Amino acid sequence: MSLPGDEALLRSLTPGVLGALVRRGADFAAAEDAVQEALVEAVRSWPAGPPRDPKGWLVTVAWRRLLDMSRSDAARRRREELADEEPAPGPAPDVDDTLQLYFLCAHPSLTPSSAVALTLRAVGGLTTRQIAAAYLVPEATMAQRISRAKRTVADVRLDRPGDVATVLRVLYLVFNEGYSGDLDLAAEAIRLTRQLAAGVEHPEVAGLLALMLLHHARRDARTAPDGSLVPLAAQDRTRWDTTLIAEGVAVLQAALARDRLGEFQAQAAIAALHADAPTAEETDWVQIVEWYDELARLTDSPVVRLNRAVAVGQADGAPAGLRALAQVSPTVPRHDAVAAHLHERAGDLQVAAELYVQAARQASNSRERDHLLRQAARLNSRGTARREQG
Missing domain, CATH: 1.10.8 (Helicase, Ruva Protein; domain 3)
Structure with a gap:
């Protein structure tokens, strides 16, 4: 269509x-x-x-x-x-069931992938072909996934309140898929979250919207012309979208003023601190650590503790960051990449290079893998130069 x-x-x-x-x-x-x-x-x-x-x-x-x-x-x-019961001709009743559909499509009985697909189809109005193309799967596969999801919720009536937190997690999953082909899932997630925010007064809905806006503002600076990843510290901040940043900060401030802190608001506060820094060196890492402490208290997430270790390394030095990292299970995704970064900051170039290679083996996509291998090669070159000078 x-x-x-x-x-x-x-x-x-x-x-x-x-x-x-x-x-x-x-x-x-x-x-x-x-x-x-x-x-x-x-x-x-x-x-x-x-x-x-x-x-x-x-x-x-x-x-x-x-x-x-x-x-x-x-x-x-x-x-x-x-x-x-056929509706009579004339204006449609002014009843908006959009919010209930969000809850239905994020029903606890659905798997995350099915909930995402059903949300994009039923609430987002996307075709099965568009969704399949975005997820790089055959259209028939996506059609089966959506059909199973629809059967699962077939008997669920729109007469009970749903779980806002579940809806937000589904929307965040959509956002994190980014974009592929002609369908920008990050932009679609922002559109749907705006729609949700218009229908429900909830600080975490605003928190998620602010987080999406602040992350999306940096999108153009995340990749080099050749498609390679550009780390946050190395990004050209003149390419950040200041309009989206201003909107995200305003949405976040309004949410925080309600004094009902949640994890998306805390994540957005961290993103806002990054966006506020004119240069990477001027980032307020002490405040970022404090927000990660709040986030860890709210979620007890190992991924949060992993990211906190990076912030501690920036705020208090690499040894402090490594001590914080020691409290995180090595099985957490990106653990080796964070360890490599902290060892590099500590001057342990050989160890860092080896860890970058290990992290590359575990990378979830080729772009990330190539970036990590380039980091390892860079450190190996520096180590060789040092030995030759010595």
């Missing part, structure tokens, strides 16, 4: 239309298929004359598609019941 001129409008209406069908008792899986067909029909017919009430038009067309998809005798009886 292609949504050229009306893409933004159609995608923004998708969750409300789907929610209207489900709230009237329609099966979630069938309703979602019907909405997709209604979107296709909108793309075909709207250029000739867009409706006065786009949402009402979509609800009516999707409902009729839902009736058309009923084929068995049992389904035919249910179709007669549904026919009595």
